[in-house]
Amino acid sequence: MTDQAQLHQQLLDTLTAGGVLRTEPWKRAAEAVRRHEFLRGGFFRRVEGAMPAAWAPVLDSDAGWLEACYQDESLITQIAGTILPTDIRGQIMREPTSSSTLPSLVLRMLEDLAVEPESQVLEIGTGTGYSTALLCSRLDEQQVTSIEFDADVATRARTALARQDMFPVIVTGDGLLGYADSAPYDRIIATCGLRTVPAAWIEQTKPGGLILATVGGWLGSSELTRLTVHEDGTASGPLLSGDVSFMLARPHAAPPLGLLPDLNEGKEREAVIGADVLTDWSTRFVVQLAVPGAQRLTLDREGHTEVVLIDVESGSWAAVYEDGGRWIVRQDGPDALWDSVEAQLGRWHAAGTPALEEFTVTVTPEGQTIQW
Numbered sequence: 136m137t138d139q140a141q142l143h144q145q146l147l148d149t150l151t152a153g154g155v156l157r158t159e160p161w162k163r164a165a166e167a168v169r170r171h172e173f174l175r176g177g178f179f180r181r182v183e184g185a186m187p188a189a190w191a192p193v194l195d196s197d198a199g200w201l202e203a204c205y206q207d208e209s210l211i212t213q214i215a216g217t218i219l220p221t222d223i224r225g226q227i228m229r230e231p232t233s234s235s236t237l238p239s240l241v242l243r244m245l246e247d248l249a250v251e252p253e254s255q256v257l258e259i260g261t262g263t264g265y266s267t268a269l270l271c272s273r274l275d276e277q278q279v280t281s282i283e284f285d286a287d288v289a290t291r292a293r294t295a296l297a298r299q300d301m302f303p304v305i306v307t308g309d310g311l312l313g314y315a316d317s318a319p320y321d322r323i324i325a326t327c328g329l330r331t332v333p334a335a336w337i338e339q340t341k342p343g344g345l346i347l348a349t350v351g352g353w354l355g356s357s358e359l360t361r362l363t364v365h366e367d368g369t370a371s372g373p374l375l376s377g378d379v380s381f382m383l384a385r386p387h388a389a390p391p392l393g394l395l396p397d398l399n400e401g402k403e404r405e406a407v408i409g410a411d412v413l414t415d416w417s418t419r420f421v422v423q424l425a426v427p428g429a430q431r432l433t434l435d436r437e438g439h440t441e442v443v444l445i446d447v448e449s450g451s452w453a454a455v456y457e458d459g460g461r462w463i464v465r466q467d468g469p470d471a472l473w474d475s476v477e478a479q480l481g482r483w484h485a486a487g488t489p490a491l492e493e494f495t496v497t498v499t500p501e502g503q504t505i506q507w
Contacts, residue, residue, distance in 0.1 A: 142205035143169060146238060149207060155239045157246050164272040165242060171195075171204035173263040173295045174235060177220030178203070178210035179227075189228045192220035210235045212263060213288065232382070233288050235263045236326060240379065245269060247361060247375060248324050248347050254278060257317065257339070259310035259348075260326035260384075264292030271301045279303035280317040282310045284385055311386055313339045320344060328357050328381040330427070331503040332370070332496070340364040345372075349381050350496060350505070352423035353389040353430045356416050357381070360496045371497040374505075376490075378416050389430050390447045398436065398443065398454050401467030407477045409462035410442035410455035417491055418480065424505055425479035426472050444472050483507070 147165055150156045156165060177200065179190035190211060193200050203210065213219060213233035245266070250256060254274060261267055261283035270279045281303060283289035289307045296303065306314050310325070311333045318339035325348040336346055344364045351357025359379040362372040383389075412418045413431065423429075428446040434454075435441075441456040451468030453476075464473045483489070489507040497504050 139169065139171065139201060139205075142202060146170075146205045146207065150239055150242060153239065155243050155246070160273055161242060161246055161269075164245075164269050165238075167272045168265065168268045168299070170235070170238060170265055171201055172299060173265040173268070173292075174200075174204050174210060174212070175295065176212065176291065178212050178235065179214060179220055179231070181211075182226055185226070185228075187228055189226040190214060190231070191226050192223055194220055207237050207239045209237045209240075213285075216285075217287070232385075233262060233285065234382065235265055236381070238265075241266045241269065241326075243377075244324060244326075244347055244359070245273070247359070248322050249345060250274065250322055254321040255317070255319070256280070256322045256324065257282070257314060257320045257336075258324050258326065259313075259336075260284075260381075261289055261292045261305060262326060263288075264295045264305075266326060267292065267303060267305075268296060268299055268301055271296070271303055276301050276303045280306065280314055280320075282306040282308055282314050284308070284310060309386065311335065311384060315339060323347070325349065325384075326381060328383040328387070330383070330387045332360075332362065332498045334498070334500060337362075337364055337368060337370045337498060340370075342366045346370060349379050350374075350503075351380070351383075351420070352427055354413070354419050354423045354426075355380075355431075356419040356423060358420060358491050358494075362496060362498065369497065369499045371495060374491045374494045374496065376492045392430060392432070392445060392447060396445070396450070396452050396467065398434075398441070398452070398465070401452070401454075401465045403463060403465040406455055406462035406464040406473060408480055409457065412480065413442065417488075420491060421479060421483050422476050425475040426470075429472055444476075446470065446472065 177194040182189040211231040211234045215229035216232045258281040261281040267281045286307045293305045313335040319341045321344045323346045346362040358374040362370040364370045429444040439456045441454045443454045445452045451470040453466035453473040455464045494507045
């Protein structure tokens, strides 16, 4: 057995033992698709200890590249929208914009997608093409359509798939619009994060079909949901267990904060709930439902640390800090953001803090709601 085959088998054994690979068809698909073939251009590895975060390229000629391809971890493949591992030497301190998602999450989602042998599938976010190849191996390439926002990323994925003799429909465009030319679909799966599930996906999915997507917001907490599309043009379904995080679809990314407001203004009061609650993933998800336009930052000001929520569109903000064992909030703008946070968490606690798996996502022509 070659080093590559041995590394591949070890990954498959790990995913099977961990309950990620649950059915024989997906086990066979995972066995047939070699992840390293979709990382030939290299990846970026985070530089340990660098603050702010820095990234260094690892090319397919470097020691450790092959081993990393078969680790169960996400690998960054593009920085700042255009920069590839082959473009730089040394380190870069910019934001990642494309990646190869960790195999356990890719395969867990594909298992959760519950495809049938004749399913027509739309994938939102082609990325490297690895997940697309798994779909082609499990189904038939003629049943798979994948859409990628970035034209260069789509081209590299198309090339990698062709090397594996796979030729699904790869489209460059806004995945939030779906792809009507191949509709209707039995399944839609998104490998990017969303603030809201687009109505176009529901319109392009057959009644009874499933949409698997990650919903969240700008406070950085997100969850996987599986929606069933209904005859009346709506869709609904539960959140699935387990914290799931993807880069947000580029049209859903948060706007720049710009010039910060004068945080010395506003009305101040003692807070009922402190900002420490935002360190908890589930609580932060619930908070996002109350202040969906808010972003969070932390500032050291006047001898204390303030957690600040800012809604760029409305101009509202709230700064929360601890002083002498008490939490203080100061807020301004048309919406009292921390009042909304406290009211939302109060309702959630009154209901017994139901787990996120007890939440239901509903999408109608009027918009999306998430409720417990």
